[in-house]
Amino acid sequence: MVNGTGVPCNKYESVFEHFASWGYIVIGNDYGTNWDGKHPSETLDFALNTQEIRDMIDIDKIAIGGHSQGGMGTFNAVNEYKNGKYYKTLFSLSPTNRILGLSLKWGFNLDTDNQYAYKLDTITVPTILIAGTGPFDNNTVIPLAEMEKAYDELNVDKVMMRRSNNVDHGAILYEANGYVIAWLDYYLKNIKENEKAFFGEDVEIYNNDRYQDVKSLKLTR
Numbered sequence: 001m002v003n004g005t006g007v008p009c010n011k012y013e014s015v016f017e018h019f020a021s022w023g024y025i026v027i028g029n030d031y032g033t034n035w036d037g038k039h040p041s042e043t044l045d046f047a048l049n050t051q052e053i054r055d056m057i058d059i060d061k062i063a064i065g066g067h068s069q070g071g072m073g074t075f076n077a078v079n080e081y082k083n084g085k086y087y088k089t090l091f092s093l094s095p096t097n098r099i100l101g102l103s104l105k106w107g108f109n110l111d112t113d114n115q116y117a118y119k120l121d122t123i124t125v126p127t128i129l130i131a132g133t134g135p136f137d138n139n140t141v142i143p144l145a146e147m148e149k150a151y152d153e154l155n156v157d158k159v160m161m162r163r164s165n166n167v168d169h170g171a172i173l174y175e176a177n178g179y180v181i182a183w184l185d186y187y188l189k190n191i192k193e194n195e196k197a198f199f200g201e202d203v204e205i206y207n208n209d210r211y212q213d214v215k216s217l218k219l220t221r
Contacts, residue, residue, distance in 0.1 A: 001028040002040045002066025002073040004173075008032070012173060022181050023189075025056055035069045035096070035106040035117075037076030037084075044083050061188040063089045065180065067173045068141065071095025072106065075118040078125065080108075089126045089187040091180050094137050094172045097146035120150055126157035126220075128183050128198075130176040133212065134168025141169050144213055151215055159183075159198050159216040161205055179205070 001016065003009055009016065009028030016026040027047050031039040044062075047053045064087045066074040071092035078084040101107060101117035109115045120127075129151060131142045138144065144162070151160040163175050179197065186194035197204040199218040206214050 001026060002034050002037075002064065002070030002077065003028060003030075004034075004066070004068030004070045005032070007067070007070075007173070015173060015177065018177055019181070022185070024184065025053075027053075033069075034066065034073040035076065035101065036108070037073045037078070037080050040064065040066075040073055040077040041081040041083055044077075044086065048083075048086075059086065061088060062086045063091070063184055063188060065091035065093065066095075067093040068169065069096055069106070072101055072118055075120060075123065079119055079122055087125055089184065090123070091128045091130070091176075091183060093176055093180075094131045094141055094169050095129065095150070097142050097150075099146070100141065120153040121155060123154060123156060126183075126187050127154050128158070128180070129160040130163070130172060130179065131160075132163045132167045132169055132172045132175075134166045134171075136169040137162075137172070147213075148215075155219070157199075157218050157220055159205065160214070161211045162213045164210055164212045 001009060008030035010030060019026045027043055029039050029043050064074050064077055072095050074090050074092045078087050078090060098117040107115050107117040131137050131147055147160055151158060163172060167175055182194045182197050185191040198216050205211055
């Protein structure tokens with residue numbers, strides 16, 4: 001898990017416990033800066049190089065996810081570091097949009113013609129994007145237009161969805177967990193029945209009035 005600004009992992013232990021209750025080993029850190037993916041990459045290295053932890057990990061079934069600044073860090077952890085190859089899928093909850101990220105100096109090659117906050121067209125693993133419709137998410141962190149741009153750039157199995165009824169930024173860390181678990185179970189545990197939640201005909205997420213602005217595309221068989 002890649003934490004957002006001001007929310008180290010010890011502030012959302014219930015999320016870790018929820019994921020663990022579904023059989024996942026959940027690892028995070030308490031660093032305040034995670035947008036660049038550096039500390040998540042170091043955390044993964046630590047886990048894989050610590051024998052008592054490594055023995056519990058199925059190295060072929062590793063995912064990464066994060067919220068807010070950590071949603072941005074999730075993209076960069078996959079793209080910018082050699083150990084990003086270990087991730088098989090990702091989830092990004094209310095990720096900081098690129099315009100906002102660069103305004104906060106969260107980016108690479110800053111103040112050059114080649115500056116960027118993160119790249120999405122080079123991501124090679126299935127990706128789900130979930131955000132809120134409350135004012136902070138909708139107007140600042142990840143407006144709908146920016147979320148749609150992010151979705152359109154992805155060239156993998158992908159989903160985007162926004163929580164209805166003005167559910168806002170902070171709540172998405174908790175509100176989205178049902179579909180996040182279903183996503184992880186589908187791609188990491190090969191639970192085939194979960195496919196119908198996201199892809200195909202009569203897709204569940206399109207019929208769930210708790211969500212809106214839903215898009216999905218499956219490119220793999």
